[in-house]
Amino acid sequence: DAKTTQPNSMESNEEEPVHLPCNHSTISGTDYIHWYRQLPSQGPEYVIHGLTSNVNNRMASLAIAEDRKSSTLILHRATLRDAAVYYCILWRAGNMLTFGGGTRLMVKP
Amino acid sequence: KAGVTQTPRYLIKTRGQQVTLSCSPISGHRSVSWYQQTPGQGLQFLFEYFSETQRNKGNFPGRFSGRQFSNSRSEMNVSTLELGDSALYLCASSLRVINTDTQYFGPGTRLTVL
Secondary structure (H helix, E strand, C coil): CCCCECCCEEEEECCCCEEEEEECCCCCCCCEEEEEEECCCCCCEEEEEECCCCEECCCCEEEECCCCCEEEEEECCCCHHHCEEEEEEEECCCCCCEECCCEEEEEEC | CCCCEEECCEEEECCCCCEEEEEECCCCCCEEEEEEEECCCEEEEEEEEECCEEEEECCCCCCEEEEECCCCCEEEEECCCCHHHCEEEEEEEECCCCCCCCCEECCCEEEEEC
16 A cells, blocks of 8 residues: 655744655655645644646645655745644545654744 | 635544545545544555545555545544554645645644544
């Protein structure tokens, strides 16, 4: 089964960019890469997803390596409200889905 | 548009009992997924239902089951509860199948098994 690996925690200063890495070396060609985040005492919240090309939305950017074995979630300017656990997830139609352990992002004022 | 709602929000059961959790998706969403979240195992996928059919299933024992009704509402059932089933159970809905679509999560049902 495909697996994802993320650092347990990362720290960032407010107003600075944050790059959250995810390794998924066993990804298959049809697996989508999704990122969700979970704020304390809340359910997960969608951030962004992609298949092969880099993606941008109002929340973040997703950079996918050319071989798709890794991806990076980019928060362009971290705010205190971005402090959360970020999950890198592989979705595979008709098969078991894989979650990483998540990265706890701490943002310092 | 109302978000995903889950009932009940909190539940206390004893070992050996069974429990049924309910999830109402966002209006128009046809996919409902269930997840278990514990401090030790993190977020784990249970199963996904789309148009009343189970499409995906995680690595959980058969004691965990679910169903989806024609109005897309879903229920999850856990039989013969064990202490290790204590967790936050999250439900999420999406317009289409989950691998290509955004999921919207509910607040969860906190289950405590004594």
